Amino acid sequence: xxxxxxxxxxxxxxxAKTFLDAEISLKPLLVPGATVQDxxxxxxxxxxxxxxxxxxxxxxxFGGAGLDCVDLIMIVEELGRTLTPSPFLGTLLGTLAxxxxxxxxxxxxxxxQIAAGEIALALGAAEADGREDGPDRETVAEPSxxxxxxxxxxxxxxxxxxxxxxxxxxxxxxxxxxxMVDVRKAGVEVTVEPWRDITRQVCTVLxxxxxxxxxxxxxxxPWVRDRALLVLAAESAAGVRHVLDVTAAYARxxxxxxxxxxxxxxxxxALADMMxxxxxxxxxxxxxxxxxxxxxxxxxxxxxxxxxxACDAFVxxxxxxxxxxxxxxxxxxxxxxxxxxxxxxxAEMFGASREHRARVIDLARAELAA
Numbered sequence: 001x002x003x004x005x006x007x008x009x010x011x012x013x014x015x016a017k018t019f020l021d022a023e024i025s026l027k028p029l030l031v032p033g034a035t036v037q038d039x040x041x042x043x044x045x046x047x048x049x050x051x052x053x054x055x056x057x058x059x060x061x062f063g064g065a066g067l068d069c070v071d072l073i074m075i076v077e078e079l080g081r082t083l084t085p086s087p088f089l090g091t092l093l094g095t096l097a098x099x100x101x102x103x104x105x106x107x108x109x110x111x112x113q114i115a116a117g118e119i120a121l122a123l124g125a126a127e128a129d130g131r132e133d134g135p136d137r138e139t140v141a142e143p144s145x146x147x148x149x150x151x152x153x154x155x156x157x158x159x160x161x162x163x164x165x166x167x168x169x170x171x172x173x174x175x176x177x178x179x180m181v182d183v184r185k186a187g188v189e190v191t192v193e194p195w196r197d198i199t200r201q202v203c204t205v206l207x208x209x210x211x212x213x214x215x216x217x218x219x220x221x222p223w224v225r226d227r228a229l230l231v232l233a234a235e236s237a238a239g240v241r242h243v244l245d246v247t248a249a250y251a252r253x254x255x256x257x258x259x260x261x262x263x264x265x266x267x268x269x270a271l272a273d274m275m276x277x278x279x280x281x282x283x284x285x286x287x288x289x290x291x292x293x294x295x296x297x298x299x300x301x302x303x304x305x306x307x308x309x310a311c312d313a314f315v316x317x318x319x320x321x322x323x324x325x326x327x328x329x330x331x332x333x334x335x336x337x338x339x340x341x342x343x344x345x346x347a348e349m350f351g352a353s354r355e356h357r358a359r360v361i362d363l364a365r366a367e368l369a370a
Contacts, residue, residue: 009074016053016057016078023047024082026335027199036085036201039283044086045162049117057099064110068293069227073234073285080235081242083335083342087120092120092231096166096224099177101215110165120296122163122226124205125221130348132169132221141170142211143180148172149187150179151202156349160190162205168205169221170212176219179212187211197341201230215227216293225350226303230288232346233306237281237313239346243314243339244274247321261324270320277313284309301363304356314351 028038056072058064065071068273070166079088091251095114098107110175111237113119126134127139139152160166160183167180181188187210195202239269248271251262261267291299318340322329347353 005074009070010073012167013074013078014361015086016075017081019047019051020078020082022082024084024197026083026338027294029338030332032332034198036198038083039199041085041087042162042178042202044084045088045120046117048084048086048088052115052117053088054095054117055115057092057112058111058115058266059093062107063115064111065115068285069230069289070075070293073289074343075229076132076231076234077238077285080238082341083338085161085199087122087162087201089122089200089231090157090163093123093158093224093228094163094165094304096227097123097178097215097220098180101220102167104353106213106215117271118165119340120159120162121158122203123224124157124160124166125350126156128154129154130156130207130352132225132350136356137166137169137171137176139170139207141177143170144209144211146211148179149209150181150189150207150216152207153207154207155204157190157203157205160205161192161201161259166190166205167215168207172214176221177221178215178224180215181207181210181212197338197345199338199342199343214309222300223231226300228350229303229307229356230285230292231347233281233285233288233310236310236343237248237278237285237306239283239314239339239343240274240278240281240310240317243336244278244319245275247271247324250325267324274317277317281306281310281313293361298367299329301360301367304359304363307351308356308360311343311347315340315347317345 026039028034052065052077053325055064056067066256094104098110139150139154141148141150154168163183165180165182167178170179183190187208189206191204193202193204251267254261255328285308288302291302322340323334325336325357328334
């Protein structure tokens with residue numbers, strides 16, 4: 001593939017950067033007790049809807065932009081760079097499930113509303129232990145007349161309280177399948193959790209015989225999961241780049257013992273390591289996005305590698321940044337801790353790095369054996 005971005009890609013990224021720099025501020029979150037709502041969570045979603053970003057991957061026939069994963073990461077990286085508080089991620093993940101598993105009637109009904117920013121979605125895959133796979137999952141779907149009903153609990157569901165529809169994984173007749181529930185109907189209870197990353201809304205969803213609509217005839221979760229991992233990797237790669245930029249600027253301005261601290265070798269080495277990680281993470285994300293856009297057979301391997309590397313790099317970069325800033329770096333006066341919390345959350349979401357490193361080994365072995 002050609003790793004050079006096209007003019008259209010640069011234009012998309014630059015327009016997102018200009019918009020978010022003008023509209024998004026994390027200052028309301030830099031006080032103890034602040035919540036995601038204080039940073040314009042709902043208002044930001046309305047603005048994003050006007051930009052048409054909710055419909056980036058939705059085909060033009062349903063009112064969307066009809067773009068691919070490479071186009072998508074141009075926007076996602078800017079959202080990750082600014083830690084934009086909004087229900088964009090939950091809606092994007094739910095939309096992916098509808099695109100892959102929804103029938104023609106469901107797509108015709110929902111996709112135009114999503115593309116117009118009129119409704120928000122969420123996706124629940126994990127349960128109390130943080131895992132989303134395995135035969136012993138507690139969320140179960142059972143046939144009920146002509147439809148299905150789902151009971152159980154989903155944890156760490158992003159943007160569920162802002163959503164009208166929630167997509168979730170459930171065990172149905174011994175198999176894992178995706179279902180959609182309407183939060184406005186009986187049997188669905190959403191609770192907002194006191195999440196450490198206050199730039200996001202994270203919820204627990206309790207289900208008690210809730211009416212559910214199946215998405216797809218089989219297990220479409222791996223397809224959705226790979227794209228969810230790409231989004232987290234893209235956010236994290238952009239986070240590394242942002243943390244590097246602000247830390248390098250601080251090292252140039254902060255003077256100790258008569259010299260900018262960036263002149264000291266230990267700081268130089270730390271910043272050089274961060275730069276190398278930023279470049280590698282961006283390259284891994286771009287390759288994974290291309291592989292998914294092209295439906296390349298190596299896409300699952302590329303995505304697992306990108307998620308593992310970018311998220312680990314983000315965690316390390318935020319730790320180093322706080323060390324370079326010193327004591328002020330972990331106070332409410334500075335946003336450094338917000339990036340650290342986002343990095344730690346991204347690293348665990350949809351599987352920790354150790355799990356995806358194991359996937360990388362298994363997938364690489366399978367490719368070599370083929």
